[in-house]
Amino acid sequence: MQIKLLLPTLLLYTVYSFSQHPTESTTKLEETGIWLGSYFKVRLNDKLGYYSEHHYRERNALNNVNSFIGRTRQIYNRFGLNIFVNENFEIVVGPTLVFNFSPEPGNINFEKYTVEPRIWHQWIIKSPKIGRVKFIHQFRFEHRWKRSNVVDAEHDYTNRYRYKIFSYIPLNKDVIEPKTLFFSPSAEIFMQSGSSIVRNPMEDFRTYNGFGYVVNKSITLFAGHMWTIGQKSSGYEYKTSHVFRFNIYIGIDARKMADKLPKINLGY
Structure with missing residues (x-):
């Protein structure tokens, strides 16, 4: 019941947030970018797997703001133990290590980069297909120890709560299989809490839409556009961004590989 109430609660809060300070609120495009990503998923056995981004x-x-490139923003590494509860529900838990680079390269008042460790866990819930379309719900929770790039800044502990709904829609076939072109729309809301979070609990709202191509059973390519909007510390100012993303997904089923390996007789 709590999970079912979470989405409408977050959506209502988003509407409420945008309604505050109607004569003072401002929205500004502050960032554009290009993100490159690789995703790995290894199925070790029926219940466990390895996951990384x-x-x-x-x-x-x-x-x-129109250049899209020019400054390194982040190098982001996420790892996790994948637990397959059943075919429609899985859990991932593990560490994350993020390198956050200076917003002003060359400025001696900023460190070149800071290291941000996190602990994260998520639930993936797959809904039954409706025709060709399958909806997937992702609940992700992150515990972060972050530092500003300002020299000698202290660590700031915050929690982040994310809900994402997305789907895969095959375009040239009835199901997603090798040689399938598909469209994937998504929407995700980010909420945050911590001693430093006072007026800006809505960190981000993202729409990320793109096209993918399943090369074979192990490799999928994806490219899309992401638009974001989030509260600044004032609570009534909002920043937006436009980002083009290019990803590769690699999935390996080690169970099938084990079946193909020759048996070794260790008895002499």
Whole structure:
């Protein structure tokens, strides 16, 4: 019941947030970028697997929001133990290590990069197919120890709560299989809490839509556009961004590989 109430609660809060300070609120495009990502998923046995993500994120040059590249934003590494509860429900838990680069490269008042460790866990819930369309719900929780790039800044502990709904819609076939082109729309809301979070609990809202191509059973390519909007610390100012994302997904089923390996007789 709590999970069913979470989405409408978050959506109502989003509407409420945007309604505050109607004569003072401002929205500004602050960032553009290009993100490159790789995703790995290895099925070890019927219940366990290995999961990881590795991202390189570039953002626009300083004072040129139309450039999309010019400054390294983040190098992002997420790892996890994948637990398959059943075919429609899985859990991932593990560590994350993020390198956050200076917003002003060369400025001696900023460190070149800071290291941000996190602990994260998520639930993936797959809904029954409706025709060709399958909806997937992702609940992700992150515990972060982050530092500003300002020299000698202290660590700031915050929690982040994310809900994402997305789907895969095959375009040239009835089901997603090798040689399938598909469309994937998604929407995700980010909420946050912590001693430093006072007026800006809505960290981000994202729409991410793109097209994918299933090369074979192990490799899928994906490219899309992401638009974001989030509260600044004032609570009534909002920042937006436009990002183009290019990803590769690699999935390996080690169970099938084990079946193909020759048996070794260790008895002499």
